[in-house]
Amino acid sequence: MEIRPILSALMRNKTGALLIAAQIALTFAITINAAYVIRDRLAIAARPSGVDDEQRVLAVRYTMNSPQNIDAMAQRDLRSLQAVPGVESVAITNQVPLGGGGWSGSFAVQNRRESPSVNAGMVFDDGHLLPTLGVKLVEGRYFRPDEILVIDPNTSRDNPPTALVTRGLAKTLFPNEASVLGKTVYLGNTADSPALQIIGVVDHIETPWAQTSERHLNSVIFPQRLLQPYNYYVVRLRADAAPDTRQQILDTLARNEPDRVTTRGLESIADLRAKRYRGEYAVAGLLLAVTVFLLIVTASGIVGMASLWVNLRRKQIGVRRALGATRADIVRYFITENLMISGTGVVAGLVAAQLLNALLLRQMSLPPLPWGGLAFGVVALLLLGVGSVLGPAMRASRLSPALATRSI
Amino acid sequence: MLKMEGVQKIYRTDLVQTHALRSLSLEVEEGEFVAVTGPSGSGKTTFLNIAGLLETFDGGRYTLDGKDVSRLSDRERSKIRNVKIGFIFQSFNLIPDLNVYDNVDVPLRYRGLASGERDRRIKEALERVGLASRLKHLPSQLSGGQQQRVAIARALAGSPRILFADEPTGNLDSLMAREVMNMLEEINAQGTTIVMVTHDPELARRMHRNIHIMDGQASDFEDRSDAPVDRIAPRAAAAAPAVG
Known part of the structure; x- marks a missing residue:
């Protein structure tokens, strides 16, 4: 050389x-x-959202413009949506993975001020949400129908006594425990913080914000329907659903209650992913x-x-x-x-x-x-x-x- | 050592064909010191390029050191240039960014010699041309005569069978030219065949033979070792009034 x-x-x-x-x-x-x-x-x-086949899972966010029997309307909507050809299952919830907005709270393993708290998304499950999203339960059990609470925030401050957590949150809250089943977490770290018993662990359900930090792994799933004028319907389509199924869903909702705004139309989790990222x-x-x-x-x-x-x-x-x-x-x-x-x-x-x-x-x-x-x-x-x-x-x-x- | 039979070289452009060599035939024996003369444009440089395997030719046959080199690959020609041939150019052609030592080293590196062997050859060659004390000098720090001596050392370091010199004294004053010629004669006396292109009849007269090239043909290649140039080759001298 x-x-x-x-x-x-x-x-x-x-x-x-x-x-x-x-x-x-x-x-x-x-x-x-x-x-x-x-x-x-x-x-x-x-990053995975935890949702199985994001293209097939649709979310529609609605807002009621006039006071009415929210729960009756929701039940009617759910029945109508389930009847649309091509729909596999439906659920009502307060937030969806990658949706952009939702609920979060601080969770601690002890209800004392000294106990460090962890911020996590709060997902309300009406008993049909996890199968509709296709989120995998990896430990414990899913909610029984009798565990689902219907809560009117105007009249009640109740919280369900049980919850599911994501695997990520379980590791954060109990880093040294092989299993978190039966463990208690508190919604807050004060003496009057409500206690939740963990009855199951899901693999992952992405938070609506999909933070870039590890916090995107943390979610708690509550067995409850919250009676509020704005919520999400989540719909899982069958694999062979016709192309016009989306339009039929929107038409069904419009027929049921014309005085309602579907804020962003009907979006799949894949659409939300594209928007978020x-x-x-x-x-x-x-x-x-x-x-x-x-x-x-x-x-x-x-x-x-x-x-x-x-x-x-x-x-x-x-x-x-x-x-x-x-x-x-x-x-x-x-x-x-x-x-x-x-x-x-x-x-x-x-x-x-x-x-x-x-x-x-x-x-x-x-x-x-x-x-x-x-x-x-x-x-x-x-x-x-x-x-x-x-x-x-x-x-x-x-x-x-x-x-x-x-x-x- | 060198034998050309009917060698032709044609330079082609889109519009013109130039016959630089037309059926050139000549022979140089081992150990000879031969002058190649001829007017400008006669084909001397083309002859030198072909003889030194710097260019290919279009027709005829060329044998160098007993080997037919008419149809060799570029790689084979490079190898023969590197091992059997030494070149001395009019403008010295030293590499300006390399010092004397590294300049002499250039052909030896291409031969793939071990560094110890290269070092020995470089020092010996530079000793032979009297520049052993200038190893680290750049060409720009040397006189023209010294640069040409480095070029001779570079040619000698590879122990070539034949040396081609293209107007080696053309850029030197008479004193330095004489010095370089003495050196070439000494190298020839030690057995190296030398073919030298020159315009200078004085120099041509000092050599064994004068091959005169005219219009791409060797018009005269007689033994001139014991006779003056003007008596032995009147035809060549008359044909080349511009020479010298």
Whole structure:
């Protein structure tokens, strides 16, 4: 290998090489962090909601404009919806996974101020919600029909005595317990906080907010119907449901009670997912565009510089060929030279990437860059360098050795 | 050592075909020191390029050191250039960013020699041309004569069977030119065949033979080792008034 003579030649023409190395360093630092943020955002957007087959589960949020018998209307709606051809099951609840808004509360393992509390989503299940969502029960049992309370918030402050929790919340509340069945949690950490006995654990049900922190894993499911003028109907369609089933559902609701606003129409959980993670996709797309742009600029810089060097060294290349260099030797020369420049840039880029990452850690709560990702970045940038220099190097290798005897 | 029979070289563009060599035939024996003369555009450089395997040719046959080199691959030609041939160019053609040592090292690296062997050859070659004390100098820090001596060392370090010199004294003053010629004569005396393209009749006169190329053909290649140029080759001299 010609490392020493190439290095010695580079040291005599530092400016161009240093500019390219600096460009590679900057590109490395930015793209590696951008790639990491992109991966983080896409991973967030790909998190499971706990809902089985999100396309088939529809949610409609309604608001009543006039006072009426809310429970009677809800029961009538549920019966009508269940009768729509193509509907597998229906439920009424206060919030849906990825829905954007809902209830949350603080839960503690003791009803004392010293006991730390954990924030969790509060899901009201009418006894049909989990099968309708397709959420998996992994431990314990589901609610019996007689456990479902009908609560009018205007007249009652009651809470059901039992609840289901998500696996994530169970681990947070009872990190050292193999099973949380039969354990008591409190809705709050004061002496008068209502107690709930855990009778079952579900795998996961995403909170309506789908927070980026671990809190998105925490939900408590209460066996209750809350009589309030705004709620969600959740509908699971059969796999063979006709395309117009959605419209039939909306028509049914409109027929039952025209004086009602279905705030956002009928949306599948998949629609809600797309809406919730639009920001994540936008950030990922923007960063991807910046990354691709930077890589193109850097690759162009390398191609430009290598082409310039080939043109400036036509005579030298001819002389090397005359002295016995094969075409492969010439290609190898330029690739080695490029690897030395890129290598310098990548080493500087590693330092810059760590500094940038430290800044992002503070601003975006990202975990530190993984070594595997850094290693991938190093290899990718070196390959980019080699790929960019390959064209000019091949052109150089095709120069005639007879150039050595010509005046250029 | 070198034998060309009916070698042709045609340069083609979209509009024009130029016959640079028309059925050139000549022979150089091992150990000879031969001058190749001829007016500008006569085909001297084309001959040198083909003889030195820097260019391919379109017709005829060329045998170098007993091997037919007419139809070799680019890689094989590179190998022969590297092992059997040494080049000395008019403008020295040293690599400006490399010091004297590394310049002499260039062909040896392509041969894949071990570093110890390369080091020995480089130092020996530079000792031979009197530049052993200038290993770390850049070409720009040397005089023209010294640069040409580095180029000779570079050619010698590979122990070539034949040396092609393209106007090696063309860019030197008379004192340095003489020095370089003395050096080439010494190298030839030690057994290396040398073919030298020159415009200078004085230099041509010092060599064993003068091959005169005219319009792409070798018009004269007589033994001139014991006779002055103007008596032995009146036809060549008359055909090339611009020479010198």
